[in-house]
Amino acid sequence: MTTSSSPGISLKQEGITYIAGAELPCLIVNVVRGGPGLGTIQPAQSDYFQATKGGGHGDYHLIVLAPASVQEMADFVDLSFELAFKYRNPVMILSDGAIGQMVEKVWLSPQKERSKTVPSWATTGKPSTRERIIITSLDLDPYAQERFNQKLIDKYNVIRENEVRFEEFQCDDAEYLFVAYGISARVCQKAVQLCRAEGIKVGLLRPITLFPFPSKRINKLADKMKLILSIEMSAGQMVEDVMLSVNGKVPVYHFGRMGGIVTAPDEVVEFLKSKIIGG
Numbered sequence: 001m002t003t004s005s006s007p008g009i010s011l012k013q014e015g016i017t018y019i020a021g022a023e024l025p026c027l028i029v030n031v032v033r034g035g036p037g038l039g040t041i042q043p044a045q046s047d048y049f050q051a052t053k054g055g056g057h058g059d060y061h062l063i064v065l066a067p068a069s070v071q072e073m074a075d076f077v078d079l080s081f082e083l084a085f086k087y088r089n090p091v092m093i094l095s096d097g098a099i100g101q102m103v104e105k106v107w108l109s110p111q112k113e114r115s116k117t118v119p120s121w122a123t124t125g126k127p128s129t130r131e132r133i134i135i136t137s138l139d140l141d142p143y144a145q146e147r148f149n150q151k152l153i154d155k156y157n158v159i160r161e162n163e164v165r166f167e168e169f170q171c172d173d174a175e176y177l178f179v180a181y182g183i184s185a186r187v188c189q190k191a192v193q194l195c196r197a198e199g200i201k202v203g204l205l206r207p208i209t210l211f212p213f214p215s216k217r218i219n220k221l222a223d224k225m226k227l228i229l230s231i232e233m234s235a236g237q238m239v240e241d242v243m244l245s246v247n248g249k250v251p252v253y254h255f256g257r258m259g260g261i262v263t264a265p266d267e268v269v270e271f272l273k274s275k276i277i278g279g
C-alpha cells in the first residue's frame with residue numbers, strides 16, 4: 001500500500017503500470033489536490049483521467065474506488081485489498097483533500113488475521129518440485145505480449161461485469177439527474193434537497209467505482225431524464241464517461257469549480273435552473 005497526493009502519484013506512474021503488467025496486488029491512495037503541476041494544496045477531483053484512463057503507458061486499468069466519507073475511506077482499504085488479490089490488479093482509492101482532512105466518526109472493523117495461504121504466483125524460492133516463478137512485465141515476443149494483453153482485457157471485462165458499485169438518492173421519480181462522486185456527491189445531496197423544496201424533481205447517482213464505471217445504470221436512468229449534470233471539482237473529466245453512458249439520449253452538461261474551490265449546493269441548483277430555462 002502506498003499513499004500520496006496528485007504530483008506524488010504522477011511520480012509513481014511507471015511503477016504502477018509495471019505492477020499492472022506483472023499482475024500484482026497493490027493499493028494506491030490518492031488524496032487529490034489541484035493542478036496541473038504543483039498547483040495548490042487545496043482539494044480537487046482533477047486526477048480522474050489519470051486514475052481511470054491509465055496514467056502510465058500501455059493497455060491497463062486500475063480498479064478505482066471513490067469514497068464520499070471518512071467511514072468509506074476506512075472501509076475501502078479492506079475492500080481494496082480484497083479486490084487487489086482477487087484480480088491480481090492494482091486498486092486506487094481516489095479521494096480528495098476535503099475528505100482527506102475531514103473529521104467524522106468512524107467504526108473500525110475487527111482486525112483480520114494475516115492469511116497464511118501463499119499465492120501460487122508468489123516468489124518463495126525454487127524447490128525442486130516445480131518450475132521457477134518469475135514476476136515480470138517484460139515479454140519480447142510480440143505474439144506472446146498480445147496474448148497477455150488480451151488476458152488483461154478479459155480480466156477487465158470480468159471486473160466490469162461483477163464489480164460495479166454505485167449509490168442512488170431520490171432517483172425513483174426524478175426528471176433531472178446529478179452524477180457526482182466523492183465530496184461533490186455530498187454537495188449534490190444537499191442540492192437535491194434544495195431543488196425538491198422548489199418542486200424540481202432531481203435525483204443523484206453517486207459512482208462508487210469509477211472503474212468499472214456504472215455506465216449501464218446511467219444509460220437506463222437516462223430513459224426518463226430531461227437532462228443530466230456531471231458535477232465535478234475539475235474542468236470536466238468524468239463528464240466524458242457520463243456522455244458515453246448516456247449515448248445521446250438526453251443532454252449532458254458539466255458543472256465544476258477548479259483551483260481547490262469546493263462547489264456549493266446553491267451553485268449547483270442555479271446551474272441546473274439555467275439549463276432548464278435555457279433548454
